[in-house]
Amino acid sequence: MIFGIDTVLNAFRTDRRSVKAKAVVTGAGSGIGRSFALELVRRGGDVLCADIDAARAAETVALIEQLPTGTGHAVQCDVSDRAAVEQLARHALEVFGGAPTLVINNAGVGIGGKPVGDIGFEDWEWALGINLWGVVHGCEIFTPILREAGRGGIINVASAAGFAAAPSMAAYNVSKAGVMSLSETLAAELDGTDIAVTMLCPTFVKTNVFTDGRITPGSMSLSQQLARWTGLSADSVAARTLDAHDSGRLYVVPQFDATVIWHLKRHFPALYARGAGLLGRVLPKN
Secondary structure (H helix, E strand, O other): OOOOOOHHHHOOOOOOOOOOOOOEOOOOOOHHHHHHHHHHEEEEEEEEEEEEOHHHHHHHHHHHHOOOOOOEEEEOOOOOOHHHHHHHHHHHHHHOOOHHHHHHEOOOEEEEEEOOOOOOOOHHHHHHHHHHHHHHHHHHHHHHHHHHOEEEEEEEEEOOHHHHOOOOOOHHHHHHHHHHHHHHHHHOOOOOOOOHHHHEEEOEEEHHHHHHOOEEEHHHHHOOOHHHOOOOOHHHHHHHHHHEEEEEOOOEEEOOOHHHHHHHHOOOOHHHHHHHHHHHHHHOOO
């Protein structure tokens, strides 16, 4: 969990990776990705804003241009397409005149409301293609660039769903669990280098993910209600995550409910599983 002390301590650091970063942010056209881009620019950064929707990426850059510091560049990129991410890396090298110093694999989609067996392979492939393969592409393609540069940082956006395993969210859960495992593995492989890895695991964040994804109406309504009651703003999550990355944290679990779930599942796995089963029986069926 992130505590406010991170922000205080970071004020005295001279090696903050998020300050004056040359950053690539995927999914920068909205939500947490847009907030990451804007916060990095507030910290004096130069940000390559990638999004599958070119118009949304351009909107983010327009917002960046209203800020007194930093610069932004818009580029269209479908992270599920390996060739597109390879092109994104080449574009980053051109824009920055060398390697980026920070890569944020943020692009993701929401999906939920159907049990395993009813999801359908098309939705499985869509969700895993963006949420998991998008991050795999980002890590596989940019890590060698950062290694060659000798320093940098990677932030992967996962979710508390990766360890919560809530019913009727299998495709989303699996994709985010994969991002968690990938991030942990990458952090171990880069230990001893000057390349830091951080993964973000929030619960509900107030973004457009609920309406832009493939979520059944009943589950969408419930998710939006929970986001209103317990969700953090995307700006808050982005700023906290960057501060945590500066402090060398691997795990960022910014909300109390996610922290409770994390500990319950690890200390009382059987009880947690029964509770999840009960939850599945009362969740909306459409």
